[in-house]
Amino acid sequence: MVKVSGGQAVVKVMEKEKVKKAFCLPGESYLGVIDALYEHPSIQLISTRHEGGASFMAEAYAKASGEVGVCMATRGPGAANLAIGLHTAMQDSTPLVALIGQVERPFKGKEAFQEVEFTSFFSHLCKWTVEIESAERIPELLHRAFYMARSGRPGPVVVSLPHDMLEDTFEYMEQHVQHERAPLPSEESVVEALLKIKGAKRPIIIAGGGVTRTKSADLLVRFAQTMSVPVATSFRRFDAFPNSHSHYAGWLGFGTRKGLLDYIKQSDLVVALGTRLSQVTTGDYTLLGEQTKLVQVDISPDSIGKVYSPELGITADVKQFLRKALKLVAPVKDEEKELIVKELNEAYVAFSTAPKDYSEQYVDMDGMMYDIMRAFPKDAILTSDAGNFFGWLSRYYRFDCENTYIGPTSGAMGYGLPAAIGVKIAQPDKMVVSFSGDGGFMMTIQELETAVRFGIPVIAVVVNNNMYGTIRAHQEKQFPGRVIATGLSNANFAELARLFGCHGEQVTKNEDFLPALERARASGRPAVIEVLTNPDILSANQPKLDHSNGKTFH
Structure with a gap:
């Protein structure tokens, strides 16, 4: 037995559980864990630009690697931001352990700085939530957290770590990793x-x-x-x-x-x-x-x-x-x-066979999917978030290999880009492409910096129609002629990408998409391909106008 701090004990359990990557936004309430990861030989700590991005990355990493994802955040606001990825993991049955710093034990119940009672806050979002009050119980409870995350129907588990508890020292006794046998049918x-x-x-x-x-x-x-x-x-x-x-x-x-x-x-x-x-x-x-x-x-x-x-x-x-x-x-x-x-x-x-419909004024999504089906390798991994662009992806893309689509059944916006980063970290030899609308992409665009800093060459396809397209479609159906709150304005995403240090291109017509894709792949950097689409076409099933004879067709 050796004497360790609570923070060091957390990392010892992570190592025993064979954690290779952890995603975080650093915070003062769990610096004891971060310090214990300093120069760790086998666990890489990936710091992100938002806790939602960290939890999305960890969730997608878990799906792509088959391992338990790990994310970390500070108390209060950090934990609240982390919640979107935990909800995604719950609805997707993804094994995830979230380590969250907590206020000092003597200050609890006094509405201390950033205080939130996590066991009740996360109780319906996760499989299990536990607050570790004593450093001596870290090996027992944290190993159980990993077991809970991956056993039965997998899901997220939250482990609350009081700031002062992480600084306590105790004699560490190693415990076994808990395994279960998959239930057999009679x-x-x-x-x-x-x-x-x-x-x-x-x-x-x-x-x-x-x-x-x-x-x-x-x-x-x-x-x-x-x-x-x-x-x-x-x-x-x-x-x-x-x-x-x-x-x-x-x-x-x-x-x-x-x-x-x-x-x-x-x-x-x-x-x-x-x-x-x-x-x-x-x-x-x-x-x-x-x-x-x-x-x-x-x-x-x-x-x-x-x-x-x-x-x-x-x-x-x-x-x-x-x-x-x-x-x-x-x-x-x-x-x-x-x-x-x-x-x-x-x-x-x-x-579900995409027609080769090209447009000169905008990028026709049917034609783009026609090209993508012929350009992407069969083992390319696609991620996406929510948006009306998804209708074309789901209708026309053929997924013929396992583990080639990773998306949120929760319909979370902003998932595509950070998920692609998590996937690429887990599967570095695969082509990884995220699909997002302009609304969803802006929610986690800051994670381009994470991709650049860590050298993670994902390709982000941004389908831009300058609106919250899915909601606009519902709005037009339920309240026709009363458009409000769904129109957007956007900066040039390709230029923004270049400012971040990425490869960036804007595509305004179909014939330019494949050359832009090839240049993005050849760049060896994180890349953004902004695709400008017709804002009047809100669905893959929507009739289009044949301009040659004025007729509509499906």
Whole structure:
């Protein structure tokens, strides 16, 4: 045993948990932890320009690396700023540990400087919140925090660290890292599920985060082919199934093809694999018809039956379920089911193939997606935040490799750029591109400096229509002719990027996009490509005017 400070003990636990990167905005209330990281041989501390950027980076790093993300902030305002990334981690089931400095123990309850009672503040945002009152309990409680973050349905955990506690010293006793075995399904439950799928006339699988987290897409491909079942992916889980595969029926969420929604509503069996069947995935909880039976497989019993009551609920790791199912299943040869799979896939391909529509006045998003589909390597990793630009990305991009899309199911704006930085740190050999609208990009644009300072060559595509486009679309639909609060004005993002030390370009017509992309990649620096789009086109499904004959077309 050695005598250490509370701050040093925190870092010892981080090292034992194999933490390699931590993201922070430095603060005086946890300087004891920061000091203990000084010249640490294996943990890199990445300081950001805003706590929201730090938590977004840590959350995306966790998704891209498969490890527990770590972020740190000071008390009060710092913790509040950090919350957006914690909420994202909760809704996305991302393992994350947030270390937050706290007021000195004798000052608590006196409305001390920046005082917030964290255990209640974060109680509904996180899986668990704990304040460590005694330095001697750091090894016990911090190891438990990491275990809580990654076990069961993963999620964020907040650990509150009083300033004075971090300066206390004690004799450190090393503890073991806590592990759990993924829950296995019973053979009986798997057999029952297989019989239900085999007996269904119009089945479909909905694949969610349980598939992406366990990297089970290859097993799901084999299962879908063996059972002759189409597969749809839940909201922002595109890479749970290869989009170019013959059994892919499309994605669920905003802008989903109506024919796919109709098929699911008329389906006699839905198999939900690792999805909590969120509000967006289910279209305000209207997705399943009255006659539809549900088989739900999820690692957390709390998710089963939370939205729809399943005929069969199986608490199990999705990968373990698929492995056991593939051992027990006999190939299903059913011409009617094969025809359904074929028709759904052909309809998806027709709906989701970008036309080569170019424009001279603005960048036509259809044409840009046509170019992107041919220019991006298959293993490129895309990040995005919320905005109407996302409709084109979700409709036209084909995600054929696992772990190639990282975005917030919470719909958080400002996520794209810091997430790309976190992803690139985790996957330095991959091309990493963020997509944002002008509204979302301005929320975390300051993280360009972080990318420059640490030499992280991400590419940020900013789709600029000078408005909060998603809200404008809702506004036009619900309150036509009464536009207020959604118009914006922007500086030249390409020039701003260059001032930060990035490569920056502004693109005003389609033919200039690919050359700008190539120059951005060749620069070896963080890069921003600002794309000016038509402010009158607010949706990928919106009819456009054919100027040659004055007609509109979809």
